[in-house]
Amino acid sequence: MDSILRQGSKGSAVAELQQLLQSKGFYTGKIDSDFGVGTTNAVLKFQKANGLVTDGIVGSSSWAKLRAVVPTTTSQGLPTLLPGSKGAAVAQAQQLLKDKGYYQGRIDGDFGMGTRDAIAAFQRANGLTVDGKVGEQTWKKLQAPAIADVTPPVTVVEIVRPPSPSPTPVTPSPSPTPSIFVPTPTGTPTSTTTGTTGNTSNAPVTSIPTASAISLVDAANSYSRARLPNQTAALNNLQASVTTEILQQFFQRWQIASGQATTATSLQDAFSGYNIAQMLNQNLALQWLQSQLLPQAIAQFRQDWSNLNAGIGTSTPFTPQPSPTPSPTSQLQLINLTDAVKVYKRDASQVTALENLQASIPAQTMQQFFQRWSLASEQTAIAISLVDVFQDYDSQKLPSQITALQWLEKELTTANLEKFSRDWQTI
Structure with missing residues (x-):
């Protein structure tokens, strides 16, 4: 049952109301989930225009009118979708958005705020009018293939690295659906250096996930803010283990995802440019790169990433230089x-x-x-x-x-x- 809203109401139902009023041209303010004077005036205008009782209170009759959709179709025979739409066409749009990395909610055929935000992000990334609706041009872009391969498929040549001391075996997580974040396995306590020596207790240690849990998306999110020396060293070492063809394809995908005029030339530059505005598109590029890496390369990257003593400019790619006696600040592990x-x-x-x-x-x-x-x-x-x-x-x-x-x-x-x-x- 829909909430009965009036001036002073707050919450997600008010945000949905504002979205619907905006889509019908009655509200031009911010979607702030706060039923204030501006929202009240918009409701009054909408009620008057639709023959409803003009009382500024949003009950079942007002909700029904707000969610009523005028059935229009594109030249492709697909309906124009807007907030409040429901049905198979909405589910199709949600699935296409999900396949392209813009939508992470349920495929429920209900055009709510999550779907609208995903469409707006997709339109912005593809140079379309950002109106939160699925019209003819948006349908065409949604149905177009994802970022195409810019070079023919290449044969990946395995690069053999010198064995690292006490490597941590890593088993890739099999999943039919691409997974951006790999959670830390539960039940096995992890050991993390926190600046206190001699901690050999068997009690669970509260710390960041072990090296095996880091994905390239996690790494980019962290590196864009921290840029720690061990992280830079891990990125440089990873780049040295990837073929030139794969790197070129990734940098071109990254350029498109980030809306940049110039192509990145290093993983360090790319990860530095990870940001909230292009996050969804950038995640797709990072997932693609991780899918091209050999298991040995990603395992070594995770080990390098977790090595706090690693620094920039090491003489051997996978041999971290011993650091001088660290200060308490340098021993602090930043946790996201x-x-x-x-x-x-x-x-x-x-x-x-x-x-x-x-x-x-x-x-x-x-x-x-x-x-x-x-x-x-x-x-x-x-x-x-x-x-x-x-x-x-x-x-x-x-x-x-x-x-x-x-x-x-x-x-x-x-x-x-x-x-x-x-x-x-x-x-």
């Missing part, structure tokens, strides 16, 4: 929200870290994040704390939660991240 949520156990230090982080972020930013999280979690109530967010995390059922966390990560400063990492790893 997308890493932390996977190992959250509601320990006291973790709860404190989340509470301190929330207190350090502007209220407006937190409000925007909670709205994104609620939509990603398919909830009607807006979350109010990061502790609740971490408690409700379920990547298997709700993969779009990671996208919401990535958005919040982009809003964090280096000081936020360092303080959070220090609090998180306090035992």
Whole structure:
């Protein structure tokens, strides 16, 4: 049953109302989930234009009129879709958006806010008019093949590297659906250096996921903000193990995904340019590159990435140089929200870290994040704390939660991240 809304109402139902009013030309304000004066005026105009009781209250009659769709079709025989549309054509559009990496919700045939946002992102990336509707031009682009291969298929030649000391065996995670994020296996405690020597306790250690959990998408998200020496060394070593043909194809895909005029020339430059605006397209390019890597190459990359003593300019690609006596700051392992949520156990230090982080972020930013999280979690109530967010995390059922966390990560400063990492790893 639809909510009855009036001036003063807040939440996702108000955001949907604003979207529908905007799509019908009655509302030009921000989609802020707040039923204010502007929304009230738009409702009154809509009710008057549609022969409804002009009271500014959105009940069942107003909802029905708002969601009524005028059936129009394109020259391809496909209907024009807009917020409120339902049916097989909506499900088809959702599947096409999902195949191209723009939509992570359920294929339910219901044109809601998640579908509209995905369409707007797709239109923006493909040079179309960004109106959140699926018309003829948007259908054509959706049905077109994804980024085409720019060179013929090449034969991948295995590059044999000198054996590394105590390598960690890595078994690629088989999955019929491309997976961007690989969660840390549960039940096996990980060991992480936190700056305190002699810690040989068998108790579970609260830390970031082990090297085997890092994907190229995770790495790009982290590197775009941190750019730690070990991360740069890992990227340089990975680039040395990839054939020139594969690198050229990736750099061209990355250029298209990022909307850049010039092609990147190194993985370091590409990962530095990872950003929230082009994240969905960039994730596709990164997934493609990871699919081209040999198991030995990705295993070595993960090992290099987790090696805090590695630095730029090592004489042998996979032999990290010993570092001088590190300071307490250099020993601090920075932990991302997308890493932390996977190992959250509601320990006291973790709860404190989340509470301190929330207190350090502007209220407006937190409000925007909670709205994104609620939509990603398919909830009607807006979350109010990061502790609740971490408690409700379920990547298997709700993969779009990671996208919401990535958005919040982009809003964090280096000081936020360092303080959070220090609090998180306090035992």
